[in-house]
Amino acid sequence: MTATESHTQARPADSPEQSPAREIPEALPLMPEDPPRVGEFWLRGRLGANAAGYLYTASDENGRDAVVAMMTEGSADDAAARDRFVTAVDELPDDAVLAHNDGDDDDLALWVAIGPIREDDGSSAASDERLMAERRGEDVLSAVLMDRIPQLGRFRGPDFLHYWESRRRPGLFRIWPLPWPNALRAASRWALVLSLLAMAIIMALAVFLAWLLFRNAEPLEPEPVIPTPTGTTTVTVTPTTPPPGTGSPSGPPTTAPSPTLSPTTGIPTNLPGSPGSPGTGDPGDRF
16 A cells, blocks of 8 residues: 555545544532623533633523633632732633633622534534533633642642632522523423412412401491581490390499498397387287
8 A cells, every 4th residue: 555545545544524522511500609600601511611600611602602610619719829810811812702701700709601502413523623622611710720830839838729619509690680581492492481370379369368258257346426417426336245144234223222230239120110010009018
């Protein structure tokens, strides 16, 4: 086999139509602490993470894919780490930076969207753009962590660690207006509509049951005083039921005679002139 033949046979293997596409690692699902959206890009999954930040796969509302690099909570609180992040982003090509937030937001974590990434059609060009964006995002986070700086001199003493390396939660973010209505798909919209309808039915049923329970309830306040044309007022008095054994409430009250106590001295108590005594009547009857 001559060199020409070998070169001719090797040429079709290098053509983009027959060369196999590179394998793109699958993104991990988002965690509850991950932001759903940064800027105009919706985060879809995690691509990687270290102590400096996270790599996410993202896309905007127009279907443009990108790789988002975002700082962690600990690195975002370090002014020197923020400067290294901004410097690494400035060193990227202009066409590779799709969007980023302002470095003056001291209370928010810095992030950058790296691209462009064409739609995954199975070709090697799409996978190369995806891998290139991921590599650039890793370089930005590595610059913050300073793990690719060559060692100068000999190792002495303990290993160097950033004071914020243990704070690996995603950095603070702000979303306004709330993004959840724009992120709903058709199935999510139907689920939201059904849930709102169920809440409305439950509230209407609760109001109806309350009306059935309290529609025959007596008023808590007394009846008002009704004035008459003659200038007098009529007060409505509600009769009360007397206790058992006390008689009719319409009749006059009766009082029971109270017993009298007499001393036991041996002297007759029926004196002359008192009713019921033997001395009453004709004085001649005494003899």
